[in-house]
Amino acid sequence: MNSHASTVDLPAAVPAQRIHAGPAPYSNPYLAGIGLGLVLLAAFVFVGRGLGASGAASAVVAFGLNAVAPEHAQSREWFAGYLGGGFHPLKEWLVFEVLGLFTGAWISGLLARRVLVSVEKGPRVSKGVRLAMAFLGGALMAIGAALGRGCTSGQALTGGSLLNLGSWAFMLMVFAGAYGLASFVRWQWR
C-alpha cells in the first residue's frame, strides 16, 4: 500500500457566490460623478481644455477619408480644419484621449467583470433591429454634435462646468430631445 500518499490540502471552500460571481454592481453615481469631475478638472489644469469624443471621430474620419479618397476629402470644407498642413490623427489630442477612454473603460469593465461581447437589447427585439437603431442613433448624434460644436462630454460636461452659455443651452436641449423621443423607441427595451 502506498503509505506515501501525501495529503493534498484542498483549497479552502470557495463560497458559491464567488464561483458564479456576475458583474459587480455599478458605483454610487455621485462618487462616479466626482471621479469624472476630477478627471475633467485635471484636463483643465494640465492642458487648458476639456474632454471630448465627437471631435476625435471627425478627425479619424477626415484622416481615413483622406487616405482612401484624398481629393474628395479635401474638397469637403468640413474636413478642412482637420486636414490643414501638418495634421495627423496621431497628433490630435482628442484622438489620444479617446484611445484612453477605450482603455479605461475596458479596465474598469474587466475589474467589474462586466466585459461581455453582447448586444444590449430588449427580449422581444432582434439583434439586427437593435443594431440598426444603434447605427441610426450614432449617425444622428454625429450630426447633432457637429451642429452643437460638441457632444455630452465636450459641451455638457466641459462647457457646463465652465458655465458656458451655449453649452447649457445645448445640454438642456439634449435632455429635451431625448425625453421627447423616448416613448417612441421604448420598444427596443421591452
Add this chain to the structure above:
Amino acid sequence: MMAPFLKYGLFNEEVSLVVAFVIGIGFGFALERAGFGSARKLVSQFYLDDMAVFKVMFTAIVTAMLGVTYLSWIGVLDLSLVYLTPTYLVPQLVGGVVLGAGFVVGGYCPGTSIAAAATGRIDGLVAVAGVGFGTLVFAEAYPLVKSFMNSTAMGPQTIPQYFNLPYGLVVFGVVLMAIGGFVGAGWVERRVRAK
C-alpha cells in the same frame, strides 16, 4: 498662475498627448464605473426609473466647476487660458435636440458608445460606426447648413457674463439646482419603480 500647465510651458505638445491618454483612461474608467457602458442603464434615464445619467453628469459638472472656481480664485489656474467653445445659440439648440434624439434612439452618446465598445457591446461598436457615418453625411451636407451653423454667433460667453451676474453667485445657483435636482431625481425614481 501656473496652470494650465501646458500653456505655461511645463511640458510640450508631445507630452500633452500622453497626458491626453491618461486623462482619457480616467474618463473611460469613470464612465464605465457608473455603468455608462450599458445602453440599458443610459436610456433608463429617459424612462425615469434610473436617473444615474443626470446624477453623474451634474455631479461631475459641479465638481469641476467648484474646482475651476476655487483654483482660479486663488490664482493658480488662469481661466482665460482654458478654452471656452464659442456660443452659436440656435445651432446649438437644434444640435442638442438632434443629439438627444440620437442618444435615446441609439442608447449611447459618442463617449459612452466607445466605453460600451470597450466592454464588448456590439451595439456600442455599431453606434461608433454610426457616428463615423453621420460625420461623412454631415461633411457632404455642410455647405448647405454652413450659414445656419454660423448664425447667432455670440463668441465665448459664460452665463455670468451674459446675464451680468457675479460668477460666484451663479456657481452657488448651479450647486443648489444640482442638489435640488438630485433630491427630485431620487423621488421620481422611487415613484416610477414602485409602479
Add this chain to the structure above:
Amino acid sequence: MSFSFSRLSTNQRLAALAFVLGLAAIPATPTRGGAVRIAPEELAIAIERKADHVSAPDLADWIIQGRVDFRLLDLRAEAAYATYRIPGAENLPIASLPAAGLALNEKILLYGEDGVHAAQAWFLLKARGHRAVYMLDGGLEAWKNLVLYPRLADAATPEARQRNERLRSVSLHFGGTPTAGAGEGGSEPAVSAAPLPPVPAVKGSAAARPAPKKKKEGC
C-alpha cells in the same frame, strides 16, 4: 433636535459638502478683470538682476534664427512705426497696452524709442500678472547703434576681425550700414535711409512672424 453629522448617509454628506463649497464660492472672482497685484520685493529683485533685459545684438540673432516663441511689441505711435520698425514687431502704442488682451503666458519683448517706455510698460504688464516680459535694452536707439550702424573697431586681432565680420553681416541683413573705424565722429545716417522691412507676418524667415497655428481645442 440633536443633529449628528455622522448619522448622515454618504450622499447626504456629499450634498452638505457641495452646499458649503457653493456657498463659500459666492464671493469668488475667478476672472480677475482689471485687478492688479504688485509684489514690490519681487519686482525690485528682478530689476536689480536685469533678468528681463534683452540686448539689441541678441534680438538681432533671434530674428535671424527665426525664433517665433515671443511677441515683439513696438510701443511707439503709429506714425513712428510706419516709418521704421524692427522686423517682426507689432505696433502697440503704450496707451493701448492695457486693453490689448495680451495673454498672461505669452513671452513679450517690448521696445520704444529708448528704454523708458519699455520699462514703464514692463511694470504695467508685470503688475497684471504677466510672467515673461522683457525689454530691449536701450530701445530703438540701441538697435540703431549696435545692429544697424555698428562701429567697427580696428581689426587688430583675429577675434576682432571675426567680430567685425559678424557685426557687418548682421547689419547688412537688416539693411543697415556698418561704419568703420572707432572714434570716428561721423554723423549717423537718418533712419529713413534704412530700407523698410517687409510687412511682418507675410513671408521670409527673418521678417515674417507667423502666429503659431491655432490648434483645434473644441470637442
